[in-house]
Amino acid sequence: MPTTYVEAIREGLWEEMERDPNVLLIGEDIGVYGGAFKVTAGFLEKFGEKRVVDTPISESAIVGASIGAGLMGLRPVAEMQFSDFISCGFDQIVNFAAKCRYRWNAPVPIVIRAPSGGGIHGGPFHSQNPEMWFVRTPGLKVVAPATAYDAKGLIKSAIRDNDPVLFFEHKGLYRRIKEDLPAGDFTVPLGKAKLVRKGRHLSIITYGAMVWVALEAAERLEPEGIDIEILDLRTLAPLDRDAVCETARKTSKVLLLHEDTQTGGLAGELTATLTERVWEYLDGPILRITAPDTPVPFSPPLEEAFLPNAEKVIEKARWLHRY
């Protein structure tokens, strides 16, 4: 039976908790209620309240307590109810967790799960993509899976990793996508991108929910004879720059696509990397398709205009193909 993205995360957490007694969950409404998105429904009954800890509305305490428990050898998985609220725990993440290993050789093996992304009419405070606040903080790892397989494999790798990992799971994908997953234990390595579609004419480099937008655009462009390659970054920090350069060298044309807003978004960093490393291979300008620099609006026509979609990708891809 196919497994949804949300079920894949749940399975990953469950299996890691069965495998390692040092893994525990901490967050708001995750126990009795099972989490705002029901990712942890049934965990309290199975693992008990010492391993599934309901907290006050205190994001800084959730992250800080995870750090403290992590320093003592546990492997806490903290849940931010919505990634938008992660700013309330910002200092603990970027100043405490991120710097412990570098400063005093102290590992902080924690995972912070953060449901992110728009397209669900959540408005300015339930739709954001705050990954870049953390991608640019040395010492943090940042993951954004696009598929059920990667979601399960990456949550397991994140839990087993000895550094702090931010795990951005896209709420819009929770129950929208599903696939058959292999039985038994498997992991997906952190820091490795995946080529999800091979093509000759043009590369789209993207991550998270936008992988599906890129796939839709590629299918619709196929009848026009435009053959698109898609690279799913999967991990945003540390970035798989080798894979980024490899696809650019192959197709010589690059479209960068993300749901996050434009200024300071990952596309800028990718552009710089490509310019530095593979400039002489490129046959056209590097183009960005991103959300504009506005808060995420609530009303459906506004949100639709805000989010990148297949039409916007197709238009830019045609232009770049002709270039």
Added chain:
Amino acid sequence: MSAAELITPHPGGLASEQAEVAHRGLYYMSLMREVEDRIERKLYRQGKILGGVYVGRGQEAISVGTSLAATPEDVLLPSHRDMGLFFVRGVTPARVFAQYMGRVGGLTRGRDGNMHMGDLKLNIISIISAMAACVPVGTGVAMALRYQGKNAVAFCFFGDGATSRGDWHEGVNFAAVQKLPVVFVCNNNQYAYSTPVEKQMGCANVADRGPAYGIPAEIVDGNDLLAVHEAAQRATAHARSGRGPYLMECKSFRMTGHSAHDAADYVPKDLWDQWSKLDPIPRLESKMIEQGLATQGEFDELHARVRAEVDEAVAWAENSPYPDPSTLLDDVYE
């Protein structure tokens, strides 16, 4: 009424356990005073120590008295004015000087400076600059100690100013809700940089904040080593028994500026005078003489020994190499 008048002298005679605490405590307080004086008044002025220098002159009884009541399994989260507990846990002054000088021999190998140091093997967690960030972390440490079935507590230290930050309230509240074994230790030195405590909070005492979270709190004479030690024993007994956190407010005074560059002209002169009479080191010495535990000659000998130990430590640190720039990129990740 000033905080100096609120605290009362420690009453009664000294049992043999207390006598030992007094002897050990006097040594560690004297060592902390000598090391910090050397850092702030000599090496910093000579340009051998760069960056921020924050010392705990006048507050030595708090970190020493508390950590002497801790077992090795208890985890300490010191503030930047708690150097004494590093010595109680066995960190050498030489390594502390190397830390301040940015040398490889320091606890952070030159990656960070001053009191930003820790050692997991010694159960000491390093502070970060943002005040009260260690409070939620201390709560998490206590959660792990209970989870692991250890009969240990976390000692979380902070200043009066830190209790204004949201992290303090989130961390204390969460610890209270979970009934975690944390002893919250406030170094109330009356000033957060230049801001006096009455501009920091509307209540008279940091201890007044305890009942709001449903946890016991007491005001301790922070300049009396034995009073701090006793209070720490009460606090630890409470926390170890599973009844949850305990708040100790140690009233003291910062007998220096916020940092080495700060002349602290904003502190009224009579406060200096009032508190200099309550210096915890001479106070303990008087008590020990009064109780027949030691003589002035023994104290002179102790201070000479401490000075020699510190001379040797400074020399060791100056010989410790600077970190190699080729290691710059190491240890961002495992």
